[in-house]
Amino acid sequence: MYSKFLNFRKLILSALLIVLVSVLLQRVYLKSSSNIPEVNETTKKLIYNKEELSKYDGVQSERLFLAVIGSIFDVTSGSKHYGKSSSYHYFIGKDGTRALVTGNFKDESEDKDHILDLKCDNIFSIMHWRKTFREKYSYVGKLEGRYYNSDGTETNYMRELKAKLKLCKEEKEKVEQENTEFPPCNVSWSEEEGTRVWCSKSSGGIVRNWVGVPRQMFTPGKDKPKCVCAQQETNMLKPYTGCLSTSAECFVKVEH
Ligand code: HEM
Numbered sequence: 001m002y003s004k005f006l007n008f009r010k011l012i013l014s015a016l017l018i019v020l021v022s023v024l025l026q027r028v029y030l031k032s033s034s035n036i037p038e039v040n041e042t043t044k045k046l047i048y049n050k051e052e053l054s055k056y057d058g059v060q061s062e063r064l065f066l067a068v069i070g071s072i073f074d075v076t077s078g079s080k081h082y083g084k085s086s087s088y089h090y091f092i093g094k095d096g097t098r099a100l101v102t103g104n105f106k107d108e109s110e111d112k113d114h115i116l117d118l119k120c121d122n123i124f125s126i127m128h129w130r131k132t133f134r135e136k137y138s139y140v141g142k143l144e145g146r147y148y149n150s151d152g153t154e155t156n157y158m159r160e161l162k163a164k165l166k167l168c169k170e171e172k173e174k175v176e177q178e179n180t181e182f183p184p185c186n187v188s189w190s191e192e193e194g195t196r197v198w199c200s201k202s203s204g205g206i207v208r209n210w211v212g213v214p215r216q217m218f219t220p221g222k223d224k225p226k227c228v229c230a231q232q233e234t235n236m237l238k239p240y241t242g243c244l245s246t247s248a249e250c251f252v253k254v255e256h
Contacts, residue, residue, distance in 0.1 A: 046152065047141055057093040058092065067143040095112065101115075182228035186198050199214055211229065214250045225238065240253070
């Protein structure tokens, strides 16, 4: 019986090993499957200008390059996404960072790599894209332009972006901290009842061991209060009119 168990264990281990080896082999194959010659390491440039980058379009050069926030990646292995007539061919041979969040694949303006005016969430999303490209494709170099100077140093624009990113992260942490202390309420609306707000142990996506009571929180600069679940009263909070102070559910009365 024991030896049967050992044999079974061996079988499972061998099967796992085979799966692991084939996954590894597949990865190696995918990375090197294209017959297109790699850009020669010794002649590879580290800084490209826009015109040079535009040549890596899969036709003038067989390789496919794109830039995100001024970093150039060789995405030839992803030709099913980026090749001619593929869904994301727009990004090839240029820095079209902005379209990563706007989805505007027709933007050929000078602003197609401009992102400083975007909302924090969009900037986070772009940073996440750059991370994905770094992990999936090989880094080729820098694009001279909005983000890098011709000597590869960072431009003022890049410095401003980094400063904005820092502010965005601080703001996000502040909101997360506030959400832990005062999680948002659940909200629903129906024609009969109007707006119903209520607290639960997971309202606002904040899982906790308390429920709290709905309160209106007023924030400077915002004209409408938001509904938060509170454990105790503070002077930032106002109860809902006509709602019991201990009730976990209130109906929002429109005050005239
Ligand atoms: C702002 C809009 C969008 C942008 C900028 C975008 C961008 C991209 C990019 C760059 C890739 C390739 C990633 C790689 O190199 O691996 C990709 C893959 C993909 N996208 Fe989008 N996308 C957008 C919207 C959509 C929408 C609306 C859908 C679905 C309806 C979609 C479905 C997919 C799928 C399924 C893949 C993976 C395909 C595969 O791995 O075979 N995308 N997307």
